[in-house]
Amino acid sequence: DAMVIQNPRYQVTQFGKPVTLSCSQTLNHNVMYWYQQKSSQAPKLLFHYYDKDFNNEADTPDNFQSRRPNTSFCFLDIRSPGLGDAAMYLCATSRDHGGETEAFFGQGTRLTVV
Amino acid sequence: AQSVTQLGSHVSVSEGALVLLRCNYSSSVPPYLFWYVQYPNQGLQLLLKYTSAATLVKGINGFEAEFKKSETSFHLTKPSAHMSDAAEYFCAAKMDSNYQLIWGAGTKLIIKP
Numbered sequence: 001d002a003m004v005i006q007n008p009r010y011q012v013t014q015f016g017k018p019v020t021l022s023c024s025q026t027l028n029h030n031v032m033y034w035y036q037q038k039s040s041q042a043p044k045l046l047f048h049y050y051d052k053d054f055n056n057e058a059d060t061p062d063n064f065q066s067r068r069p070n071t072s073f074c075f076l077d078i079r080s081p082g083l084g085d086a087a088m089y090l091c092a093t094s095r096d097h098g099g100e101t102e103a104f105f106g107q108g109t110r111l112t113v114v
Numbered sequence: 115a116q117s118v119t120q121l122g123s124h125v126s127v128s129e130g131a132l133v134l135l136r137c138n139y140s141s142s143v144p145p146y147l148f149w150y151v152q153y154p155n156q157g158l159q160l161l162l163k164y165t166s167a168a169t170l171v172k173g174i175n176g177f178e179a180e181f182k183k184s185e186t187s188f189h190l191t192k193p194s195a196h197m198s199d200a201a202e203y204f205c206a207a208k209m210d211s212n213y214q215l216i217w218g219a220g221t222k223l224i225i226k227p
Contacts, residue, residue, distance in 0.1 A: 006157075031213065040123075042204060042217035043158070050213070090157055099146040099210035100165040105157035 003027070006091050006106035013081050013113055021076040021109045023091030029104070031097065032074040034066060035090040037108075043090055049074060050097065078111075086113045116141040118207050120218035128226045133177075133192040135221050137205030140186065145207040147188040148215070149179055152202045161203075164188055175199070200225045 004025045013019040023032065031050050035043035047056045049068045063085070065077040078085055088110050092103040121136040139145055146165055150158040162173025169181045179190045190203065205218040 004157075040202075040220070040222075042220055045214065048213060055213075088155075092158075094213075097213040099208050099212065100163065102148060102160050102163055103158075103215065105150075105159070107157045108155070110155060 004091055004093055004104050004106035006089075006109050008109060009107060011109055011111050013078075013111065015082065015113055016080045019078050019081055019111070021078075021089050021091075021111070023074045023076075023106055024072050025074075025091075025093045025104075026072070027093055027095075027104060028071060029093035029095050030071075031094045032068060033092040033094070033103065034064075034074070034076050035092065037088040037090055039087075046076070081111070081113045083113050086111055116145065116207060116209065116216050118205050118216050118218040120203075120205050120221050122221055123219065124222045124224060126224040126226060127195045129197055130194050133190070133195045133199065133223065135190040135203050135205075135223065137179075137188045137190065137218055138186050139188065139207045139216075141207065141209065143209070144181075144183055144186075145209050145216075147179075147181065148206045148208070149173065149177070149188075149190050150204045150206065151175075152204065152220075154201075158204065161190070195223075195225050197225050197227065199223060 033048040034046045037043045067075045088108045091106040094103045117140045148163045149161040164181045172178045206215045
């Protein structure tokens with residue numbers, strides 16, 4: 001089945017130690033998104049790629065970076081995780097930017113910072 | 115400014131009872147509307163979407179939603195709740211040619227046995 005896969009499902013990292021979360025998709029979608037979701041809140045968009053074009057949301061901290069080496073893979077790098085970065089990180093894809101095109105989500109990576 | 119409001123952060127219903135989760139949008143032009151479900155420690159799964167083709171939209175797991183322009187609403191319903199429906203439900207809106215999903219705050223559905 002075509003899908004969005006996130007690895008790992010659970011990640012524990014130390015305060016200040018860089019961490020990378022990964023996402024892959026078999027849908028061949030143009031757009032890949034990274035969301036941060038804290039407990040009992042709606043997802044918050046961090047950034048997205050349309051093909052190779054990177055789009056950063058204005059309020060995304062500089063501590064968060066992303067790479068998309070090819071259509072299938074996208075990575076979220078947190079350079080110096082703080083306690084406030086503990087959250088669920090969701091990767092999503094969509095065919096394009098069109099209003100009616102839905103986003104397909106991965107299972108998420110729950111990040112714990114110790 | 116566009117916004118999505120979900121009335122009730124928690125909704126509790128008995129198993130077998132009607133489920134009604136409310137969603138209202140605020141925008142001058144009717145947006146595309148989506149309902150997603152999220153089970154604990156999982157990603158989000160699309161239940162259904164409104165794309166202006168039909169005002170009554172049927173989705174997965176027996177859910178449906180009706181778009182009412184006059185009320186700027188897109189409420190989610192299911193005739194008979196099942197224990198497996200316990201989850202968080204998010205309503206979201208998107209304007210044409212805009213990548214941004216505008217999210218509601220979510221409603222946690224609790225099913226009482």
